[in-house]
Amino acid sequence: VRLHFRGVNEVYIDGELVPESLARVSVFDHGFVTGDGVFETVLVREGKPFALQRHLDRLARSASGLGLTLPAVGELEQAVAAVAGNGPRAGRARLRITVTAGTAPLGSGRGSGPASVVVAVAPLTDAPPAAAVAVVPWSRNENSALAGLKTTSYAENVIALEWASARGASEAIFGNTVGNLCEGTGSNVFVVIGGALLTPPLSSGLLAGVTRDLVLELVAAAEKDVPLETFARGEVEEAFLTSTTRGVQAISSIGGTELRGAPGPLTGVARGALSDLMSSTDVP
Numbered sequence: 001v002r003l004h005f006r007g008v009n010e011v012y013i014d015g016e017l018v019p020e021s022l023a024r025v026s027v028f029d030h031g032f033v034t035g036d037g038v039f040e041t042v043l044v045r046e047g048k049p050f051a052l053q054r055h056l057d058r059l060a061r062s063a064s065g066l067g068l069t070l071p072a073v074g075e076l077e078q079a080v081a082a083v084a085g086n087g088p089r090a091g092r093a094r095l096r097i098t099v100t101a102g103t104a105p106l107g108s109g110r111g112s113g114p115a116s117v118v119v120a121v122a123p124l125t126d127a128p129p130a131a132a133v134a135v136v137p138w139s140r141n142e143n144s145a146l147a148g149l150k151t152t153s154y155a156e157n158v159i160a161l162e163w164a165s166a167r168g169a170s171e172a173i174f175g176n177t178v179g180n181l182c183e184g185t186g187s188n189v190f191v192v193i194g195g196a197l198l199t200p201p202l203s204s205g206l207l208a209g210v211t212r213d214l215v216l217e218l219v220a221a222a223e224k225d226v227p228l229e230t231f232a233r234g235e236v237e238e239a240f241l242t243s244t245t246r247g248v249q250a251i252s253s254i255g256g257t258e259l260r261g262a263p264g265p266l267t268g269v270a271r272g273a274l275s276d277l278m279s280s281t282d283v284p
Ligand SMILES: Cc1ncc(COP(=O)(O)O)c(C=O)c1O
Pocket: 041, 183, 184, 185, 186, 187, 188, 206, 207, 208, 209, 210, 211, 212, 242, 243, 244, 245
């Protein structure tokens, strides 16, 4: 591919860099029609993507789970470098890689054409240090065909986030079908119970967050099922969210019940460890 620099706000689409206003996907695209696609959101700081290899590895896992063929890694890397480099030079940005099944007839069946590949960047403001969260009345299905895959079928997350915002929360938390803590709409959750830092295991149906993995590598934490009831019973001493855009973010209240002293000491340790890592490297 040839990627010519033409200025800011350029989007990579199917092999070309074009101005945002000309970046168009077909109305027959199966990603648009059914949500048949995979994506990644990568943090970009001063034009440089953070932990890109981990995101590309997860994109490959998601694509394989959906049976989609990705473009060659070199093409994706080149597209990311071009779009990240053309985006906001100062501060933070979010870069999104989206790959869908391409055009198809207007039903659930796939077409035979090539995938649609889009890489786009948008500015990103700093996340506040703490967030109020709400536990939604719907469950993550740990037995779903999509469990653990980062697909563009995100309407469940959209509804959950709307539900949480209407209750003054900035993230919605899902339990799974057996009543254990799972994850947020776009984040993973860590809790401190009895002084131990815990996070739900992959088997709970969550998406294996890049930030979750980094925190597990940086601080002492165990992957363990946590019944949602522990929140209502007041057993959770501290809690925090992890995500590409939030980093480590303390949870200040759950369903309107304050977690006193947020951010707690273990949250502070995790937050400090991630921020030290991020200031020392782009490629953990
Ligand atoms: C459902 C879901 N869980 C967890 C995460 C956190 O993952 P990461 O740390 O890779 O951003 C995300 C994405 O951002 C997500 O969409």
